[in-house]
Amino acid sequence: MTETRIDRRFKACADAGRPALVTFITAGDPDLETSHAILNALPAAGADVIELGMPFSDPMAEGIPIQLANQRALAAGHTMDMTLDMVRTFRKQDQDTPIILMGYYNPIYVRDPKKFVQVAKDAGVDGFIIVDVPAEADDEFCIPALEAGLNFIRLATPTTDDKRLPAVLANTSGFVYYVSVTGITGAQIADTGRVTAAVNRIKGHTDLPVAVGFGVKTADQAADIGKDADGVVVGSVLVNAVKDSLDADGKATDKTVQAVADVVADLASGCARARAS
Secondary structure, eight states: OOOOOOHHHHHHHHHSSSSSEEEEEEEEEHHHHHHHHHHHHHHHHHHEEEEEEEOOOOOOTTTHHHHHHHHHHHTTTTHHHHHHHHHHHHHHSSSOOOOEEEOSSHHHHOOOHHHHHHHHHTTOOOOETTTTTGGTTTTTTTHHHHHHTTTEEEOOOOOOOOHHHHHHTTOSSEEEEOOSSOOOOOOOOOOOOHHHHHHHHHHHOSSSEEEEEEEEHHHHHHHHHTTTEEEEEOOHHHHHHHHHSSSSTTTOTTTTTHHHHHHHHHHHHHHHTTTOO
16 A cells, blocks of 8 residues: 555654654543644644544443543534544644544444545545454455555554464554553553563564553653654543543533643653653
């Protein structure tokens, strides 16, 4: 497939001598207007790649913070059409920052996967992370996405051994997302030495960048992980920043957008010094 925004961004970060900062937010959290503002603020704060979570009622791989973010978005009436509109609006001001839709297959399946691929591409989406579509079902969604020129990023975990890894990597593009712990999002990050060994093992099977996530919360952790990983993925710490900024009624305040931007800027500083001599 031809070079994508994701490919170009990881290359640019590598040329700059640092890992890419991959940031996750839930679309529509805590409401559409505020979520738009957060999305627009991410690149200037230091986000290199944006994962935009598609709200879903049963996010089975998520910890409490992202589950609550999904609930807030759905309670505010967020829909898939709104998520796609967020991307369209973002693209009017930013043609360079990659956006990945992340979530579960059910909301895509009910819309017709092949049609959804084209609608997402037209909106300005660059790729997908769909956590509950296994490699054995690549013809369902992965292959149509690749044929449309969009990246399909798959997850590798501590339990993905060398026998399973080739199947995981077969149609993966953009980057490999290494889940650093066995469990749900927001868990405590694994031992850095083990993560480094896992990253190097995966790199022995692919030329794709390897990004590490699940549990990264601080600039120091980002710096440690980013010494060897090509990207650092953060999510729960950002949705927690949203939650902690809300008022007593769970509504956005004038501090919400800046609270997220401040966390992103801090994490970006960790990535910037990850490989400093």
